[in-house]
Amino acid sequence: MFDISPTEWTAIQLSLRVATVATLVATPLGIAVAWLLARREFWGKSVVDAIIHLPLVLPPVVTGYLLLLTFGRRGLVGTWLADHLGLVFAFRWTGAALACGIMSFPLLVRPIRLSIEAVDQRLEQAAGTLGATPWRVFLSVTLPLALPGVLGGMVLGFAKAIGEFGATITFVSNIPGETQTISSAIYSLIQTPDGDTAALRLVVVSVLIAMAALIASEWFAQRATQRLHGN
Amino acid sequence: MLRVDVSKQLGEFSVEASFASEGRVTGLFGASGAGKSSLINMIAGLLQPDRGVISIDGETLDNTAEHIHIPVHRRRIGYVFQDARLFPHLDVRHNLDYGRRMNRLADDPAARKRVIDLLDIGNLLDRRPGRLSGGERHRVALGRALLSQPRLLLLDEPLSSLDEERKEEILPYLMRLRDEAGIPMVYVSHDAAELRQLATEIVMLRRGRVTAFGGAEVLPPAVSPA
Numbered sequence: 001m002f003d004i005s006p007t008e009w010t011a012i013q014l015s016l017r018v019a020t021v022a023t024l025v026a027t028p029l030g031i032a033v034a035w036l037l038a039r040r041e042f043w044g045k046s047v048v049d050a051i052i053h054l055p056l057v058l059p060p061v062v063t064g065y066l067l068l069l070t071f072g073r074r075g076l077v078g079t080w081l082a083d084h085l086g087l088v089f090a091f092r093w094t095g096a097a098l099a100c101g102i103m104s105f106p107l108l109v110r111p112i113r114l115s116i117e118a119v120d121q122r123l124e125q126a127a128g129t130l131g132a133t134p135w136r137v138f139l140s141v142t143l144p145l146a147l148p149g150v151l152g153g154m155v156l157g158f159a160k161a162i163g164e165f166g167a168t169i170t171f172v173s174n175i176p177g178e179t180q181t182i183s184s185a186i187y188s189l190i191q192t193p194d195g196d197t198a199a200l201r202l203v204v205v206s207v208l209i210a211m212a213a214l215i216a217s218e219w220f221a222q223r224a225t226q227r228l229h230g231n
Numbered sequence: 232m233l234r235v236d237v238s239k240q241l242g243e244f245s246v247e248a249s250f251a252s253e254g255r256v257t258g259l260f261g262a263s264g265a266g267k268s269s270l271i272n273m274i275a276g277l278l279q280p281d282r283g284v285i286s287i288d289g290e291t292l293d294n295t296a297e298h299i300h301i302p303v304h305r306r307r308i309g310y311v312f313q314d315a316r317l318f319p320h321l322d323v324r325h326n327l328d329y330g331r332r333m334n335r336l337a338d339d340p341a342a343r344k345r346v347i348d349l350l351d352i353g354n355l356l357d358r359r360p361g362r363l364s365g366g367e368r369h370r371v372a373l374g375r376a377l378l379s380q381p382r383l384l385l386l387d388e389p390l391s392s393l394d395e396e397r398k399e400e401i402l403p404y405l406m407r408l409r410d411e412a413g414i415p416m417v418y419v420s421h422d423a424a425e426l427r428q429l430a431t432e433i434v435m436l437r438r439g440r441v442t443a444f445g446g447a448e449v450l451p452p453a454v455s456p457a
Contacts, residue, residue, distance in 0.1 A: 122316055125277055128303035129310040130330035130379045137304075140329075144320050 004201060010177050011185035012205055018093055018181060019161035022101035023154055026108055030153060034112035035138070056106045060166025067099055067171040095172035096179050100161035103168075108157030115149020116142060148221045155217035159210055182206050233257065233383065233415065237273055237283030237293070246270060246439040252417075256409050258430030259419045260450060266439040267419045271385045274417065275310050276303040287383055304333070309381030309414075313388045315372040317360035323371050324356040330379020343378060349411065350374045350404055366397040370404060377412060384416045390425060398425075405429055423450040 004012075036042070037049060055063050071078040071089040081087040089095035119142050127137040143150070165183040172179040174188060186202045189195030236249040246266040259267045272278040274285060276292065279300055285293040287308075292301045309330075317326050327343070330336075347353045350370045360368060369389055376384055389405075390398045402425070409416065409429060420426050426433060427447050435443035435450075443449040 120316075122312070122314070123318060125303070126310070126312060126316040127318075127329070127333070128277070129275055129306075129308065130375065131304050131307065131334040132329075133304050133333075136333060140333075141318060 004205075005198065007176055008185065008198060008202060008205075011180050011182050011202065014093060014096075014177075014179075015162055015181040015183075016209075018096045018100055019158050021094075022097045022104065022161045023108070023158045025097070026101040026105055026157060027150070027154055030105060030108040030112055030157070031143070031150060034109050034116055034153075035142075037109075038113050038116040052109055053106045055103045055167070060103065060164075061170050063103065064099060064167035064170025067095075067102070067167065071095065071098065071171075089172070091172050091175060091179060093172075093178055096168050096181060099167040099171045100164045103164045104157040104160035107160050108153045111149040111153040111156065112146065113149075115146040115152075118149075119145045148225060151220040152217055155213050155220070159213045162206065162209055162213075232288055233274070233417070234284065234286045235270070235274065237270075237280035237285060239269060239273065239278065239280050241269060244439060246273075248434075248436065248439070248441050250434050250441055250444055252432050252434065254415070254430070254432030256416045256418050256430045256432070258426040258433045259417060259436060260421070260423065260426055260430075260433055261436035262421055264438075265421075265436040267421075267436055268387060269439075270436070271310075271387055271417055271419055274383075275308050275385055276301060276306050307334075307380070307382050309376030309379055309384040311369070311372050311376050311384065311386045311389050313392055315360075315368040317363075317368060317371055317375070319360050322357055322359050323352065323363070326360065326371060326375050327352075327356075327378055330375060334379055336380060342380075346374045346377050349407055364397075365393050366400045369393065369397075369401055373404065373408070377408075377414070381414060384414050385419075386416060387419045388421070391421070402428065426450060 033048075033052065037045065068090070069075055071081070073079070073082070073088075073090045078089060081089070087094070089098050123141055123145070124137050127141045128134075132140060162181075163183060164181075165187070168179070168181060169184050169187070174180050174184040176185075180188070182202050182205065186199050186206075189199035189202070232251060232253050234251045238247040239245065244264075244266070246269050248266070248270055259270060261267050269278060273280050273293070280293055280295060282295045283293065284291065284295075291297075291299050292306055293299060317323075318329065321329070327347075331338070347356075350373060352367070352370050352374055355363060355367055355371065360371070363371065373389070386405075390401055393401065405418075406429065408414075418426065418429055427450060430447065433443070433445060433447060433449050434441055
């Protein structure tokens with residue numbers, strides 16, 4: 001039962017890689033967006049907010065198809081990126097990471113935004129009177145105090161990225177070794193006559209990864225809270 | 232020399248104040264809601280005047296006619312807030328060192344030791360703000376502002392949130408600061424007795440207007456602390 005085959009290993013490793021890359025690339029962007037939404041008033045703010053949350057409510061297959069139209073080989077952005085940067089998303093693991101990053105973005109941003117909103121702006125003012133530029137105020141006060149939210153958002157985003165299925169399979173298909181993640185491998189195995197045990201193995205693996213992510217997030221949050229409450 | 236001549240509309244309330252002070256400790260005196268905090272927030276640069284001029288020693292910080300508004304972080308004005316506002320994620324040592332790092336000043340162990348001794352906070356250095364008493368927190372906030380080497384120190388009712396005992400704990404430090412540190416201060420208070428002990432010049436504020444300016448004699452008589 002627990003003899004994981006090379007194909008399954010490949011899918012597990014690919015899932016981890018895709019989710020890790022998606023989370024690491026999305027996090028700085030997520031922090032910037034969260035800060036804008038938490039601390040700035042600007043024209044079209046509610047539209048930006050809606051666009052970020054769109055993947056949460058759109059059918060994943062729609063998001064995947066939109067990605068295909070935009071970042072596919074003949075897509076406007078896809079062609080440009082391939083020609084100028086040599087960056088290809090279509091039917092590559094990078095495309096899976098892009099799809100996962102976009103699908104998990106709202107879950108990543110929300111806790112970060114909430115924790116930035118919770119940072120006392122009077123502390124930021126105090127930092128300013130001590131000579132800190134707005135950027136250094138952010139780095140030395142806002143970000144460290146919002147750290148629990150940042151880590152929470154990262155873990156949540158990672159967990160979502162690991163489990164992403166619909167947008168990924170629509171955008172980059174289900175190619176073993178390239179774009180076949182745990183979810184799409186399970187999907188294939190279920191459709192194979194004697195794939196049940198293999199599918200079950202991958203199910204166990206994804207439950208373990210999800211559990212580990214949740215426990216890690218709790219641990220980070222506790223440590224960060226201890227740090228913040230100054231004891 | 233601190234020159235302030237500003238007006239600011241804040242909802243229904245407006246501040247229109249003009250004074251120039253040469254004093255070591257300029258006391259801003261008035262009841263709560265008189266506009267004291269708005270005024271020092273304008274001096275600090277946290278609040279922008281609608282009209283007017285603020286300058287220190289001839290250097291303009293605000294001049295609305297010439298569209299000058301030096302941002303907070305470039306004013307070099309220390310601010311001790313009523314609620315201390317220590318950074319909860321940093322221990323006392325790093326709170327004290329914050330201004331020096333942000334201003335990219337050279338490390339000056341002698342200056343640090345002088346301030347730590349003056350305020351008697353040497354035994355608190357490794358603690359987080361969460362583990363400090365109210366009085367200790369205020370002393371650290373004072374030290375943090377001093378060590379950023381400001382050219383002016385603003386103190387916004389630093390004693391008002393403390394009980395009598397704690398006030399008595401801090402007051403001597405403030406007097407030593409006035410006599411030893413050589414940094415001019417603006418001291419906001421609604422307590423005439425406090426200002427009588429500390430201030431060398433008084434600006435009396437009422438409903439956003441300066442109603443009196445002068446020495447301690449402009450304060451209400453000692454028997455009735457208004």
